[in-house]
Amino acid sequence: MKQRSSKIRSLKALVSDSKNNLLIILMNWSDIVGKGNSGIMIPLQLKQKTLTIAIPNNMVLSVAAKFTPLIIKRANLCFEDENVKKLKFLIEPGLFKKPKTEKATAEKTKTVKVASEISKEEIFQKKHELIERFGMGEAFSESAAKIELLNMKRGDND
Numbered sequence: 001m002k003q004r005s006s007k008i009r010s011l012k013a014l015v016s017d018s019k020n021n022l023l024i025i026l027m028n029w030s031d032i033v034g035k036g037n038s039g040i041m042i043p044l045q046l047k048q049k050t051l052t053i054a055i056p057n058n059m060v061l062s063v064a065a066k067f068t069p070l071i072i073k074r075a076n077l078c079f080e081d082e083n084v085k086k087l088k089f090l091i092e093p094g095l096f097k098k099p100k101t102e103k104a105t106a107e108k109t110k111t112v113k114v115a116s117e118i119s120k121e122e123i124f125q126k127k128h129e130l131i132e133r134f135g136m137g138e139a140f141s142e143s144a145a146k147i148e149l150l151n152m153k154r155g156d157n158d
Helices: 002-014 017-027 029-033 058-066 068-076 102-116 120-134 138-157
Strands: 042-047 050-055 086-091
Touching: 017 029, 017 042, 029 068, 050 058, 050 068, 058 068, 058 086, 068 086, 120 138
Parallel strands: 050 086
Antiparallel strands: 042 050
16 A cells, blocks of 8 residues: 555656546556446546546446445545545547447458358368378367368458
């Protein structure tokens, strides 16, 4: 805890009083809301003891609102006094990661299409070839055969 206190004092010397509290919250954000939630909640502003947090949608809002007292309590653990009394949530989907692009979806579709083009007979032949050549076990050779055939098919399509 001493190390954290010295870190906080060092920060106060570096930044203005109006921004240092938000900076301290930012540095400790994953401890305040949890690692999983730190990607879907972004602290934006701390003004007049109200912490403004950006969230991507209403679903996150409904869950986050239930944890308001806990978030306030954990945020205040970063300070010597009570600097956060209220939370304000803003729905800002533009601040969060976008879903996969169409290109990524097309690549996924292409892979599924290629996999469906491999016949059971091709897999059977390749599997037995691998068993004979390398002495592989039954289950392992079947998986290896599928992988090798998929790679060969992908090479043909490019």
